[in-house]
Amino acid sequence: MIVSNIQTPSAREVTLELVRAASVTNTAGEQAFPDTLLRVLGRLPYFQDHPEDLWAEVIENDPYGRRNVYALVRGGGPATVVLTGHYDVVSVSNYGPHADVAFDPEALLPRLIEDLRVNARSEAEHRALKDLESGDFLPGRGVLDMKSGLAAGIAALAEFAGQTERSGNVLFLAVADEEVSSHGARWAAPQLPAWAEREGLDLRLVINLDATSDNGDGSAGQAVYVGTVGKLLVSAFVVGVDTHAGYSLDGVNVNFLASELTRAFELNPDLTDRSAGITGTPPTLLRQQDLKTYYDVTTPARAWLCVNAPTHGMDAGAVLERFVDVARTALAGALDTLRRRAEVLGEAGSAAHGATPLVLTSAELLAQARQNVPDLDAAFAAYDAELDPHLDFPTRSACLTGWLWDAAGLLGPAAVLGFASLHYPNTTLDARKPAEAQALDLVRATLREKGAELGVGISERPIFTGISDMSWFGSADPADIEVVNANTPARAAHIHAPPAGLPCINLGPWGRDYHQWLERAYAPYCFGTLPRLVSALTEAFLR
Known part of the structure; x- marks a missing residue:
């Protein structure tokens, strides 16, 4: 050259x-x-x-x-x-x-040094002060x-x-x-x-x-x-059995189910990608909320979870399958816990006693809804178009999954596992x-x-x-x-x-x-x- x-x-x-x-x-x-x-x-x-x-x-x-x-x-x-x-x-x-x-880095530098000289407390802040005073950062x-x-x-x-x-x-x-x-x-x-x-x-x-x-x-x-690394945002649309709070044994509180799913998903080694001998970043919850938008004394019926699931070699189908398996075990365990607690309270006929958890994927839910609703795809697209265009993908996905759940005519307790945002x-x-x-x-x-x-x-x-x-x-x-x-x-x-x-x-x-x-x-x-x-x-x- x-x-x-x-x-x-x-x-x-x-x-x-x-x-x-x-x-x-x-x-x-x-x-x-x-x-x-x-x-x-x-x-x-x-x-x-x-x-x-x-x-x-x-x-x-x-x-x-x-x-x-x-x-x-x-x-x-x-x-x-x-x-x-x-x-x-x-x-x-x-x-x-x-x-x-x-x-403005050149104006910010002296301000940060002055601040940290007075207020640095953590190891990270003391490291930052040393870095900035060195002139190398x-x-x-x-x-x-x-x-x-x-x-x-x-x-x-x-x-x-x-x-x-x-x-x-x-x-x-x-x-x-x-x-x-x-x-x-x-x-x-x-x-x-x-x-x-x-x-x-x-x-x-x-x-x-x-x-x-x-x-x-x-x-x-x-x-x-x-x-x-790749990213999957695994979602769980969770459905309980709502009831008057004064008759709590007649229902299955969705917040309890969601919490048990959170406990099962968070940092779970079985859900962590270990392909090629490399242990990846474990899954962590990014969102957990019930979907009730008003207050009364009825227990919430639905909840929404989003889990960050990084991958470096595991394929998406395997990720979803593992989450489904963990969700089945977690929901079965949650209902067992509710049954035991009800029995200690002298109730052997609670809602949990008669419940079997349903766990399915978003694709399976869509197939079920198609069996129930003529021209479902057109109706689903029309509902999607009516939603606020500025909704983030996880919030939009929660709305869409709820619509499909209603269209499918299914009952809780249940969880629908899918993906709620962009796949990287x-x-x-x-x-x-x-x-x-x-x-x-x-x-x-x-x-x-x-x-x-x-x-x-x-x-x-x-x-x-x-x-x-x-x-x-x-x-x-x-x-x-x-x-x-x-x-x-x-x-x-x-x-x-x-x-x-x-x-x-x-x-x-x-x-x-x-x-x-x-x-x-x-x-x-x-x-x-x-x-x-x-x-x-x-x-x-x-x-």
Whole structure:
């Protein structure tokens, strides 16, 4: 390669400019942020000469009209590397009195130091004070997650664009809405293969630039991830037998049933993915509520649970089957407990005595409802359309499951197990596939060589444990998607276009406390080492 004298932009300065443009998910700032990116990228001489290669695209069916940003630097030949990341950030509500400068890292830094010198109590706060006083960490909302990652990608893109003789092509792609629903990546990624074919490009690697956390010396944060965790939001629509509170033995309180399910699901090793010898993150409850919306002395009849169930190898059908089995055991045990308690109270004919719990999947409930209601699909779609369009997926799923339960004409006690939100597929570079094995070997060799040159060790980790947009760029099992869609009542949460099926890794910044008020990035790595690693990998895959 021949490098020109054009100076590439500083990753630190680009980070500061991107952070100052607040882009909290689902706000006007996120809608406007592509204009900031277009301005930053538009300063590169390449895009001044080739404005047609820099554009923003409205995300189809996005309720907020958000845009993805594309910046393509062309060279010779079809080989292409994609550098990608999200530009939305989480709220600054947890910054308290510092919220007014949360998007201004240079103003925030002295404020945090002053605050922590007086008020630090926890180990995490004392660690943050030491970090910030060292000068090696830069605070601010989005600095770590993940605008320093975007800045590293822009720096690598600029370095490539500065070559007077370029071999291959680099696409920088910044997407919206990763923190909530991944509308940006879900729209962009599945289209990439067809777009590349039209452009005559060969997409060899996707580098996701998302952040990782490390409370130690950085050895865990300075890592390349060759796979990403998947996410399933398992739901349980729970039905009891309601009764007057003065005659409680005549009913089966749904809150008791729901609590027993919570106890059975929470951190259950039998529900934890242990594929490939790796113990994954155990399931945890994200929502538990009864669905009664008013007060009187009738016991609640229905409840709703949502359980975060990460996966890295287990297929969705197996996950659902395990939850169903655990739910059957838990509900049977709950009714046994109620029977024993009733008998101690001198009642051998309580509602629990005559009850057998019913446990079924969302797909089975839909089939039952279809037997009862003519033209059910049309009626179901009409009800879905009547719901508030701003309902989140879990709330919408609760409403839809309740409607199906009524249509099916079934009685409690019961639980309907399904999925209540977006399915993030787990993906990995599979060494059993020749093309992916070759990509994996090249990633390892390049980072080993460049790391030695820079004096840093880059560890390899199999699973990126933070839910990420890697799910949409890698490969997913179509059968897995079919199972999830069949058991997800909210059609808007279905995967309609499969992920891109491209070799994908994550190589991003590291720091501490992201999503918290002490979010901060380790500057020497993020602004110095990371852009060089990204550039080295890019060049290796373009040769």
